Amino acid sequence: MKTSLRCGSIMLFLFSMFTCLHAQVTLQANGPGDTYELIQSVLGSGTAGEVPDCGHSSFGRHITEVFDSQLNKNVFVFHIHVTPDNDRCNGSTDRQRNEIKTQSSSPANLKGSLNETVTYRWKFKLDAGFIPTANFCHIHQIKAGDGDDGAPLITITPRAGNPQKLQIIHSTGSGGTGGEVHSVNLSSFKGVWVDVVEKVKYSTSGTYEIVIKRVSDGVTLLSYSNSNINMWRDGTTFCRPKWGIYRSLNSISELRDEQVRFADFCIAEGNATCSATLAAPPEDLEVLSKKNEPSKEPAAIAVKVFPNPAENSSTIDLNFKDAGKTLVEVYDMQQRRVAVLINTNLQAGAHRTLFDMKSVPAGTYVLRILHNGTVITKMISKQ
Numbered sequence: 001m002k003t004s005l006r007c008g009s010i011m012l013f014l015f016s017m018f019t020c021l022h023a024q025v026t027l028q029a030n031g032p033g034d035t036y037e038l039i040q041s042v043l044g045s046g047t048a049g050e051v052p053d054c055g056h057s058s059f060g061r062h063i064t065e066v067f068d069s070q071l072n073k074n075v076f077v078f079h080i081h082v083t084p085d086n087d088r089c090n091g092s093t094d095r096q097r098n099e100i101k102t103q104s105s106s107p108a109n110l111k112g113s114l115n116e117t118v119t120y121r122w123k124f125k126l127d128a129g130f131i132p133t134a135n136f137c138h139i140h141q142i143k144a145g146d147g148d149d150g151a152p153l154i155t156i157t158p159r160a161g162n163p164q165k166l167q168i169i170h171s172t173g174s175g176g177t178g179g180e181v182h183s184v185n186l187s188s189f190k191g192v193w194v195d196v197v198e199k200v201k202y203s204t205s206g207t208y209e210i211v212i213k214r215v216s217d218g219v220t221l222l223s224y225s226n227s228n229i230n231m232w233r234d235g236t237t238f239c240r241p242k243w244g245i246y247r248s249l250n251s252i253s254e255l256r257d258e259q260v261r262f263a264d265f266c267i268a269e270g271n272a273t274c275s276a277t278l279a280a281p282p283e284d285l286e287v288l289s290k291k292n293e294p295s296k297e298p299a300a301i302a303v304k305v306f307p308n309p310a311e312n313s314s315t316i317d318l319n320f321k322d323a324g325k326t327l328v329e330v331y332d333m334q335q336r337r338v339a340v341l342i343n344t345n346l347q348a349g350a351h352r353t354l355f356d357m358k359s360v361p362a363g364t365y366v367l368r369i370l371h372n373g374t375v376i377t378k379m380i381s382k383q
Contacts, residue, residue: 024268025107025266025268026264026266026274027039028263028375029073029076030065030325031065034325035061035065036048038373039063043100043101044102044105044110046105047101047103047106048063048100049088050088050101051099052080052085052086054089056084059081062085062098063076063079064076064077068263070193070215070216071263072336073329073337075125075261076262076263078259078261080097080098080258082249082252082255094248095246096249097245097246099246100242100243101143101242102241102267103145103240104145106240110240110267111240112202112238112240113237113238113239114202114232115203116202116269117201117271118202118267119197119200119269119272120196120200120266120274121196121198122196122262123193123194123195123196123215123264124260124262125192125260125262126190126260128190129256130158130190130260131256132158132164133159133247133248133254134159134160135251137157137245137248138152138155138245138247140154140156140242141154141246142154142198142241142242143239143240144233145239147233147234147235148174148234148236149233150173150174151171151173152242153170153231153233154231155169157169158186159183163187165185166183166222167182168181168182168210168224169181170229173234174234176230181226188214188221189221192214192216193215193261193263194212194214195213195215197209197210197211200231202232203232204230204231205229206228206231207227207228207231208225208229209224209225241267243262244262245258300321301320301321301369303316303318303319305317305367305378305380309380309382310357310380311383312357313358316328316341316354316355318346318351318352318353320346320347320348323345326344326371327342327343327368327369327371328340328343328353328367329341329370330355330366331366332360333363333364333365339355339356341353341355346371355367355380361382362382363381363382365382367379367380
């Protein structure tokens, strides 16, 4: 009887876990190089195309990856220069942008449809000396993907003034109304990492919730919700998020070159949530990437951890169907990285690494494997 109950519990856990894996999509930096390719491997073809590289080729790519000492992990850096950066060389001289987005070419589960609820989560950091403009300067947008897609539905906008503000702005579209629905003092956001959780129900009578907390201590810096807000547009077939920096050049003398850091993007549909990590059952999952339907094709990524639990070290065996860039990390349950086991390009086939536990306390840790844009996680325990 106990065995039957345990098997039933495991099957329920596996079902909910695979549902979560399919409903939640994450994008995380994995180190310098191939940044656009990494973004597009997750968000879809062309989703890193709104960059000012064409007008400022001497700088190189305007989205890079660096190791951030505060988060203790790799993050994305979005660069924008007062000159000569522009808006994708489209002839506009009054604005400039450096953004990523989902779009028509993105997988369906990354696009918001009518009456669907979608959760977005990410981290960002404005420089301590960040200078907003009195005109528009968006670091996040929710936009219609087509139809009445001119003005964004929602923006997060640093705004110049006395005091400087971080605004949540809403617009109902062409011929409609729009403006600030909430704001807080911008000073609390400068020089610190913050974690954003945003939840949208896409409908003309939709809902919108956003909470922004400081990463270092969990203090809430901004909270806003509206249970009856127009979050859809005429002629629209899907809505999508954008992240980066998109600003007006109408007050160019007041601006400076900026870098905005982003990390840990997540998109989750329906009842799925964007948690910091995905849990795994006590038993090893040999392969987390296999499909629901039976298949004789080898899985893209196979993982085995042994012994688990362990006292001094655990061996991690990996097997990749294809060659690619690989990052293997270990985090504690407070989301702090404690080890980087692999950070390099690996050939297809079998590979082995070791998690040395001698310097970490007893407890549960999260093993995270990123290979060619696919992320899987497993739990490792030290006795």
